[in-house]
Amino acid sequence: MSLARAESRRLFKRRFTKLLMVGVLLILAAVAAGTYLSNQKVSAGQIAEAKAEANRDYQAGLVSAEQEKQKCLAAEGTPEIQNWGGSCENIYTPSPEDYDYVWYMPASFELRQEFPDMISVFAVVLAAAAFLIGASFVGSEWNSGGMMNLLLWRPQRLRVLGTKMAVFLGWLTGVSLLLAAVWTGVFQLIAQFRGTTDRMTSGVWQSFGLMGLRGLALIVVAGALGFAMASLGRHTGMALGALIGIGAVQIGVYVMAQLAGAKYPDVFLAPLWLFAWLYKEFVVEDYTSCDYSSTGGCELDQFTMTWQVAGTGTAVLVVLVVGAAMWTMRSRDIT
Amino acid sequence: MTAVLEISGLRKTYRGRKGVRNALDGFDMVVEAGQVHGFLGPNGSGKTTTLRTLLGLIKPNEGRMSILGREVPKHLPEVAREVGAIVESPQFFGNFTAETTLSLLADAGGVNRNRVYSVLDLVGLRDRSKERVKTYSLGMKQRLAVASALLKEPKLLILDEPANGLDPGGIREMRTLMRDLSAAGMTVLLSSHILGEIQLICDSVTIISAGKRVTSGSVAEVLARHKSGAVKVRLEPGVDMMGAAQILRAAGAAVTLDTDHFTVGNASNPAQITKLLAQQEIYVTELTPVAADLEDVFLELTGTAPVEGQNRQVDETAMSAAGKGGWGQ
């Protein structure tokens, strides 16, 4: 227990921790302020007007499409038909969905529609900070010789490293939850004053909650990876180096997969995993394929990466890296 | 007397790119309770490696160790509370103040935080304790390291070259501090290569060379066991010293001339000197063995005395040098 208390104190006494926490708060505040300023409340009159305007444009679109069709039909049998690709069937007829009335209004913040993106922003910003704080928390300790000193006091290596990591991840979770609550409150206020909280059923809240939990998992995983990699390399820089290395290898693998003619080279890109994890799925398409059907035209082959796949893959990675960090802690010579 | 620290047959090999290095090669050591024990050895002889192994920082290949009667590293977690140690140059996280550094250690080790101020006072850092360690000089960091070792009120204090970076005043303070601690019942193990220091404050010593113990015992015992072998020779006034020296040199003695006497450096049998000189009708008025100091013993045992015209490399020691014999046997 005394070890955990010491590590808690150490974590918050570090300037790097404080600095990054302030940075995170500033970024989040900027995002919230930006959202607040760039949206506004729209009245029922404004909505009706926007709907009318959208409808006007839709009708105009229909008219011009009809005119185009007439011209095309007139040109049938002459070489000019080539202007329409040889057939009048391809002329596009607009549908009402192409004229969403929302575009005819000033921007307005609809909580149901836009909060998921805000959860993502929150999770990614906090995950980046967690990685850096975790890496530096243990990395500078190794680097400065503080870890050796600590081991002279508590010659229980796994316990020392494990406590350090648990304390860090515990605080990370607590602070994230607290900030997430504030974040949700702030955006609910923004929606009230600069948009709408319409259609917010309990099902929607539940789905936000689940997405939030996946975001929290992302933050904790980033923290654990940063911590474990810095401990493995006994230097904060090693975690950053490893991150850059992994990025480079990824791009390499992506390019190789493309050259080798893999069907979905995109699945090798971590940001897509991230997307799949947060938004439950990510669909990659094979642009070279064409499954022709008379109704839908060309249908591309698709591969859907689900959050379960992305999550399992990441979990395996975390177990491997953290396991390696613990294993080397147990067995290595500390000189 | 009981042994506070016992090491036997300790072996540690480092595997590097250039093959295997035996840092410790069957090393033994015993430290009795209540003593200030000097741990002497040239650079790279294995002092720090021994202390690291003892404190569980590195794993030995072979050997048994015990601290306060309990086998380590098995029981290290229990005995760690009784052992204060600094190993090699002091290292701390530079952005914390001395006070923060020590209070975090106190917390981690379950020691009352109030002790922080008394140990900082003890090592003379009280007035600078709120400054970041990064801004400290080497000697100040060394003092902080000693403070951290004292924080636990240990029964056994292990200091690896604590005089490193200290000013003369600091060295003297450290000496007094160690005397006081030892008087208060603490056992102190002090690694050093500053021999004057050790001779002044240590009750007993262990000398290590190339990973092996070459001698150990109380300072007096060690000195007595390793008489320098040099004798001071004084002749009747007016007698030709040069001539006498020639005679002895011709017989293989290492003679160093002085103004009114000369010294034979390798006289394992001083009777030979009187005999040789008497044969030439030169009579000796004084023939006294030169008392060895710890430095002589150290240089002799470790074979690290400088030889004119040669640059000794760090790993060249008594172990690697050719056997030396005395003259006059």
Ligand SMILES: Nc1ncnc2c1ncn2[C@@H]1O[C@H](COP(=O)(O)OP(=O)(O)O)[C@@H](O)[C@H]1O
């Ligand atoms: N981490 C290491 N890797 C390889 N060799 C080492 C390591 N640490 C020490 N050694 C070697 O072990 C020998 C003993 O070193 P050390 O115990 O530090 O000597 P000292 O008596 O000066 O404290 C030296 O030859 C040194 O080069």
Ligand SMILES: [Mg+2]
């Ligand atoms: Mg050393």
